[in-house]
Amino acid sequence: MKVKLNQDLCEANGVCVQEAPEVFKLDDDDVLHVLQTAPAEDLRAKVEAAVRLCPRNALTLEE
């Protein structure tokens, strides 16, 4: 699975960081970073929740 971030939509609400801190990080300037663009399979549930709950639909998942 591959995580894609649309930086234009992201508004740094940090929901993904709560759902999957292994994969997402907000820096001090509130810019979101995807730490692992191809996370391991055991993180799937967390990453799917992050994608589903992103308030701005800024994340997508590709297989």
Next chain:
Amino acid sequence: MVEYNPFDWKHHDDPYPVYRALREEAPAYYNPEHDFWALSRHEDVIAAFRDPETYSSGQGVTLEPMPDDVTAQQLASFLAMDPPKHDDVRGLIWRRFTRRRVKELEGPVRALATLYLDRIAGNGQCDFIQDFAAKVPMDVISEMLDVPEADRDQLRHWADTVVHREDLQDIAPPAAVEAGMNLLQYFGAHVMKRKAEPKGDLVDDVVHAQIDGEPLNDIDTIAVHFLLAIAGNETTTKLLGNALYWLWKNPDQRKLVEKDPTLIPGWVDETLRYDASSQMVARTLTRDVEVHGKTMKKGQKVALLIGSANRDDRVFDDPDRFDVRRKASATLAFGHGTHFCLGASLARLEGRICLEEVMKRIPTFDVQPDGMKRMYASNVRGLSSLPIRF
């Protein structure tokens, strides 16, 4: 058979049993009297939010029809627009509401909170809504909109009147229409004045805005002000009142917050989940949609029940428990997707700072339930009066 009627004042005393019955018995509910559908499960509400092409905001986001001669966009600006125009107009002012930008307001918001709390701290009692919760948010948004101090009480009165509904009435009462007109007129004059007086603020961003090389017309310019004056005010006031009430109602949670103030942001978010200020937003269907074996027809309105989605046990464990330590990231209190609340970070900041100062300055507050009064609207939930002693 479950009935959901947001125009019935009785419904607002405790809407949550009705929501539960809707989720279990009628997840695609139709109200024949008022001709609208309601979606109540978290997954259905979020799916609708994700699909603005089908669930349009263009006819406004309330179930009530607009008064004659007024369009939804005239009052609700980008709240009542679909992409791409929605994105263009929201985008004009977004930079003023980013998390980073909002953090800079921490000092000014705290100064306002302490100002009003200092005024009442020696009195031993107050109306938490009228004396505090209604004041701070109006001041914060007024500073952003450059509304002079002398005008703010009048504006707040008009804003309260605009959202008020009479029992069992599914249209805006004449007083609400009149207050709306007064607000439009006020901001009309305000915008004209500010066109000639640049100050480098949010108002400039709107009055001198260009979208694709075209200036924003006066109607749209005024509408942005109208929307912010109401949205920046009503729901945050209700958030503060609901937060204080539910902490008082749950002494175990109050002990936790008293012991550990870092739980205050959790208190804010749990209030927004448990008893959201914005309970429902409406959409209008652009095509027929099949859901749970029912066909919702093109042109019909659909109520998206945020207040119900936030209590869905498919998503939240023990959802009827008020728990300030809960992970509430699935909350739909601020909506979801394109229309996600522009002021979410600001509302959370105001909530946190106001409640921090409350816990410092009047920590012994005791609610006097006999004097409590609820405000009535089909979509906004909260109190108009919350007497406390301390």
